[in-house]
Amino acid sequence: MLIPLGFIIVTLSVFGGFTMAGGHLGPLYQPTEILMIVGAAVGSFVAANNGKAIKATLRTASSLKRTKKYDKEIYMQLMSLQYNLLSKMRREGVLGVEKDIENPEDMGFITDYLRLMISGSVDPMELDELMSHEIEAFEHEAHIPADALAKVGDGLPAFGIVAAVLGVVKALASADAGAEEMGLMIAHALVGTFLGILLAYGFVNPVASRMP
Numbered sequence: 001m002l003i004p005l006g007f008i009i010v011t012l013s014v015f016g017g018f019t020m021a022g023g024h025l026g027p028l029y030q031p032t033e034i035l036m037i038v039g040a041a042v043g044s045f046v047a048a049n050n051g052k053a054i055k056a057t058l059r060t061a062s063s064l065k066r067t068k069k070y071d072k073e074i075y076m077q078l079m080s081l082q083y084n085l086l087s088k089m090r091r092e093g094v095l096g097v098e099k100d101i102e103n104p105e106d107m108g109f110i111t112d113y114l115r116l117m118i119s120g121s122v123d124p125m126e127l128d129e130l131m132s133h134e135i136e137a138f139e140h141e142a143h144i145p146a147d148a149l150a151k152v153g154d155g156l157p158a159f160g161i162v163a164a165v166l167g168v169v170k171a172l173a174s175a176d177a178g179a180e181e182m183g184l185m186i187a188h189a190l191v192g193t194f195l196g197i198l199l200a201y202g203f204v205n206p207v208a209s210r211m212p
Contacts, residue, residue: 003064003210010202027184033192036163037156037199044159045152057145060211146211153204160196164189 015025046054167189171182 001064003207006206007203010198014198014202027187028191028194030188030191030195033163033167033188033195036166037159037192037196040159040162041152041156041199041204044155045148048151049148053144053148056141057148060145061149061207064207064210146208149208149211150205153200153208156200156204157193157196160193160199163192163196167192 015028018028019025045057049057168186171177171185171189174182174185177185
């Protein structure tokens, strides 16, 4: 799967390059910084979305696959279905497909509008407008998980700054500490900014862009 492969490349490139430059990974492990950043991101996600959007995001994120759910084959099958239905309506009239739409397997959108066509209660212009509005509603609902996760990714760098500022406040509050200890606390504080940016652009935003 390409997503885990991408995560591995990001991790090896960032941390591998850091160690090759002479850095040590130990100071980068700051559980409190991770707790502040990730906790704030999760909290903002919960506060910014309703229950339906949260469930949709979790469901979509957990079901990411190598390929998109809707591929060329499915679109071709849909076009073939529409062609067959319209051809039958042209040969037998609109009532010719009444039995087909009363026993559908999985084509609710099509059958709803075929029922309107059979009833004759809606003219073609109104039908087209209704379909356009419903398609827009479907698209909006489908983009909710990606938009919600992308907003979390956009906020992660800011939460990293928050964690870094708190770390600096802690360091400055220990003004009586030695220069070595003060430098270590400042370094630990700056890890927050690093983690926020890395989580946003290396992990969360790429996953959001892969959502349908």
